[in-house]
Amino acid sequence: MFAYYLDLALRSLKRNKVLTALMVLAIAVGIGASMTTLTVMHLLSGDPLPGRSDKLFYAQVDDNPLPEKQTEPMDVMTYQSAMDLWSAHQADRQTIIVDSPVKLRAPDTTLPPLMPSMLSTTADFFAMFDVPFRYGGPWRAEDDAARSRVAIISSDLNDKLFGGANSVGRTLRLRETDVRIVGVLAPWRPSPRFYNIAGGRFSGGKTADYYGRPQDVFTPFSSALEINDGNFYQYSCWQLPPSPGHLQNAPCVWLAVWVQLDSPAKVASFRRFLDGYAAQQQALGRIARPQNTRLRNLVEWLDYQGVVPSDVRLQAWLAFGFLAICLFNTIGLLLAKFLRRGGEIGVRRALGASRGAIFQQCLVEAGMIGLLGGLGGLLLTLLGLSLVRRQPVAFADMVHLDARMFALTFALAIATSLLAGLLPALRASRVAPGLQLKTL
Incomplete structure (x- = not known):
């Protein structure tokens, strides 16, 4: 059944190329901005000595x-x-x-x-x-x-x-x-x-x-x-x-x-x-x-010192705020796209398709948009990281996209698109087949 839904999703995406491009672009730009700042945060705030940091302690005496x-x-x-x-x-x-x-x-x-x-x-x-x-x-x-x-x-x-x-x-x-x-x-x-x-x-x-x-x-x-x-x-x-x-x-x-x-x-x-x-x-x-003495382990000491630059934290919050805006735009576009196919959905419901089947079909299409947006977001993330490496900051030459962040790019893109598709898919699955058939 998934292969059938995938085929329907591809046909739908090809049928509305401009709308598809807008949704993919919205996801890609949001993912590119957020993953660029998230990758920098990941590199700057990670445990510098995994497996050993809980055994190393910074001692303080007043x-x-x-x-x-x-x-x-x-x-x-x-x-x-x-x-x-x-x-x-x-x-x-x-x-x-x-x-x-x-x-x-x-x-x-x-x-x-x-x-x-x-x-x-x-x-x-x-x-x-x-x-x-x-x-x-x-x-x-x-x-x-x-x-x-x-x-x-x-x-x-x-x-x-x-x-x-x-x-x-x-x-x-x-x-x-x-x-x-x-x-x-x-x-x-x-x-x-x-x-x-x-x-x-x-x-x-x-x-x-x-x-x-x-x-x-x-x-x-x-x-x-x-x-x-x-x-x-x-x-x-x-x-x-x-x-x-x-x-x-x-x-x-x-x-x-x-x-x-x-x-x-x-x-x-x-x-x-x-x-x-x-x-x-x-x-x-x-x-x-x-x-007044203290004994903090390595990670606790880094947290206490606040070693992640404040401007990087601010940029991360702003980027995820921008991703939220892209998410809402995608919700609106998906809602318009799915409701325009009311006649098609009505015919499928009249032929015996359940609401759950319509809901799954719409989510598969939203996931496809997320996958394409993830590809675009990956390219924009690589571009963003290359720009960071050109900045006059001490950590610029350390910035790179590791395997973990590479996987997270696609996971975030698909999760974002599925989240954006929940409301439109739910609305599409509740289309009354009788009313739609009368308009055909």
Whole structure:
């Protein structure tokens, strides 16, 4: 029976080509606009580490020594708190993170000095965040303790400095210090760059930088304190630090701490440890509010920071509003199309066709329109994504249509057309055959 309804639908679509084209165009434009913005939202708001994000937690302690009434602790910590949590080894893995610019040159090349971004961290960073390597590997925990002069570089920097060759063992000069390359990352582009997100909810929606490329240089935090001479970004200070090179003792928050906890029991245990540490520091007179600690997993931290740019969310709402307008237009066109065929429907009813059969026939025709609209919407979506890739935003080069969104394009088009066809099909199925036959 479906094949028969399909044949009737094709005949009807061919018989009213202009009306068919208008309905297909309405569906295609609505799908193209909505799927373009939905694809961008999908790429920007997805889980950056599926299967691992529920084991990675961002720790916060309210280091503020003043009894202020803020509801949340600062996003980052002082040097003392970060080092205390890291060195306690209460988690399966733990890492400290801070980034900064650094002057870099490769002594055995003729390239001029560069000013890339450097991430100072600890050995567990690479295993915790599943960072891929092309050559070599991460430094060891012993290198953190020994303040070893080692570094890992990105695939992009390796291509720029060494033509993509294996550069493990070669030398870089960071500021005035020579470091040995121990690893080269494979192409790695987490979306977003989740590991050093802080302050996103206060940025007025200007969070696109979190979708840029990872840092080009990774060094042990203990070594970077000496190499970079204290020139790190400070998130906030309660008073001016004594000098730029003495952040370890400064009243400033500037370090992020991530921990890996592989079971719910370990999560509960670390929460107790965090609260106990804060209470201890209050007893020492260093902080004012010990109860103000937080431990959010990776996805919760991204949601809290609001990392999806607000303009992308707005565009998505506007696009789906436009799709709704296209849906209502299609309802009107389908209603006019089906009711104009009242005589044909009356004859079929007189020959024994049930209301359900008429309803199914009309829905099959609406589904055909949706399928054609989906094809047009796919082309418009690809065009829209190509325009997004030309925009001057950090995430532009990441935008693409994956298999999931490809399937969703057609599913949304067919669902939209079937939804649009419900009322017209219901009205057509209730046509009185007797009245229609009298008009023939």
